[in-house]
Amino acid sequence: MKDTKRDILDAAEQLFAAKGPHxxxxxxxxxxxxxxxxxxxxxxxxxxxxxxxxxxxRLVPLNAERLALLEEQERACGRRAVPLQKVLAxxxxxxxxxxxxxxxxxxxxxxxxxxxFMEPDLKIQAMLDRQLQEVASRFIPALQRAxxxxxxxxxxxxxxxxxxxxxxxxxxxxxxxxxxxxxCNPDDTEAMIEQLVNFLSAGFxxxxx
Numbered sequence: 001m002k003d004t005k006r007d008i009l010d011a012a013e014q015l016f017a018a019k020g021p022h023x024x025x026x027x028x029x030x031x032x033x034x035x036x037x038x039x040x041x042x043x044x045x046x047x048x049x050x051x052x053x054x055x056x057x058r059l060v061p062l063n064a065e066r067l068a069l070l071e072e073q074e075r076a077c078g079r080r081a082v083p084l085q086k087v088l089a090x091x092x093x094x095x096x097x098x099x100x101x102x103x104x105x106x107x108x109x110x111x112x113x114x115x116x117f118m119e120p121d122l123k124i125q126a127m128l129d130r131q132l133q134e135v136a137s138r139f140i141p142a143l144q145r146a147x148x149x150x151x152x153x154x155x156x157x158x159x160x161x162x163x164x165x166x167x168x169x170x171x172x173x174x175x176x177x178x179x180x181x182x183x184c185n186p187d188d189t190e191a192m193i194e195q196l197v198n199f200l201s202a203g204f205x206x207x208x209x
Contacts, residue, residue, distance in 0.1 A: 004033075004039050007034070008029065008039065013057075017108045020119065021116070022119070026050075052127055069090035070087065073087070074142070081145035084204060089193065096192055099170035099173070147205075151208050154208045161203060165200060173192065
């Protein structure tokens with residue numbers, strides 16, 4: 001049975017990722033999805049709302065998984081701060097697993113996410129900020145508790161670098177296979193998570209200026 005809404009979301013995700021949201025027209029989306037324009041307006045209303053739905057389809061469950069993992073660690077630690085590596089694993093682990101899972105959009109969604117981060121569009125940036133707000137409001141205090149002696153300025157620089165390292169790893173992991181001459185296997189997702197967590201942990205613990 002045809003699932004029109006899902007077909008529209010799939011087509012929009014693929015085209016937004018390949019061309020960018022601005023360069024993709026509703027006509028191109030309905031052509032890919034094999035639906036009429038009325039179906040897009042019925043389910044989503046506008047291209048902007050469609051983009052929001054495309055992003056939410058992946059980000060809402062991703063962020064729910066991140067928060068659930070953090071809460072699990074906080075329950076286990078009680079009043080003690082969750083160790084830094086556990087916080088980092090809860091943050092980056094679900095994202096890297098999503099990036100390597102073709103059944104959940106995988107590389108296509110990561111390409112789209114990269115485009116949205118780079119788009120000079122205030123509406124797109126505001127949409128991403130809303131999706132990430134709850135995650136940031138929970139993870140930033142958890143990281144600060146794990147790093148009580150780190151000066152605030154250094155802390156936020158390192159958050160910035162964390163986001164960059166995670167985004168690059170998600171978006172371009174295949175390059176690692178070639179660059180390493182096959183020594184590193186990006187298909188080993190758990191090893192990739194461990195490597196990134198260890199790298200980020202060392203960065204956060206590095207001596208301040």
